[in-house]
């Protein structure tokens with residue numbers, strides 16, 4: 337309320353204080369005509385205008401929040417700690433599974449979707465696999481921003497090509513991979529299978545590891561090969577052929593060890609974001625209901641392990657053993 341209004345009001349109060357009796361008809365006629373209940377018409381107009389602005393502002397904010405909510409949803413942020421029960425998003429399955437359901441009824445998904453869990457794999461297991469990745473990538477000199485090591489085939493990025501690490505290990509030319517880290521991998525894989533079976537209503541003994549089972553280290557170095565262009569939207573079943581379930585174990589933390597590099601599910605009306613976090617499992621059915629992409633890494637090094645599964649035993653792979 338303006339100061340002049342306050343002044344006017346106190347003046348009026350003074351007048352009434354002096355007059356103990358009700359105002360005479362003459363006095364009433366002298367009252368300013370533009371006052372209602374003691375507030376000038378201007379004050380009322382300003383008051384109404386402010387109220388209107390507040391209502392419009394509120395509606396505008398609500399609309400924007402709603403629009404943002406429709407376009408993007410942060411499913412799992414780094415500050416979230418998803419323990420005990422995984423966070424699940426169920427989705428209608430794509431038609432891809434129709435044939436798989438008849439061929440592999442205990443493996444093809446009955447329900448589709450995705451889940452995220454931060455306590456499926458423990459800290460020691462994650463650390464063991466992170467160390468494996470760091471050791472292996474220590475001898476890899478990729479030409480671009482992506483270093484890949486496929487645990488199944490042994491292929492390790494080297495320049496614009498690959499070397500076979502298993503050949504080197506078997507020839508005892510190095511001891512980069514220990515039995516302990518491979519045992520840890522199998523423990524992690526079995527934990528993931530257990531969770532996939534629960535979430536997607538399948539039999540744990542009917543899904544099989546398929547290739548490639550790969551570690552990645554992504555930096556901001558410019559792309560030199562097609563493999564380096566990891567940021568394109570894709571559907572894993574189309575890209576890799578045999579995937580029915582994709583699981584990812586993050587071995588480093590977004591915002592802490594690297595910038596950029598978030599994972600986005602590209603749903604019809606919105607993106608659903610997973611922020612990679614050390615020890616976090618993100619798993620999903622691999623068909624078009626889960627189209628996704630990885631944001632470009634701006635700085636630091638992003639480590640992850642992809643563990644994919646198939647229903648088709650003929651597409652299964654074994655990880656070599658070490659004694």
Ligand SMILES: O=C(O)CCC(=O)C(=O)O
Pocket residue numbers: 552572584599628629630640642
């Ligand atoms: O590393 C990730 O978060 C996902 C990688 C991915 O989508 C892929 O390799 O197909």
Ligand SMILES: [Fe+2]
Pocket residue numbers: 570571572628
């Ligand atoms: Fe993918």
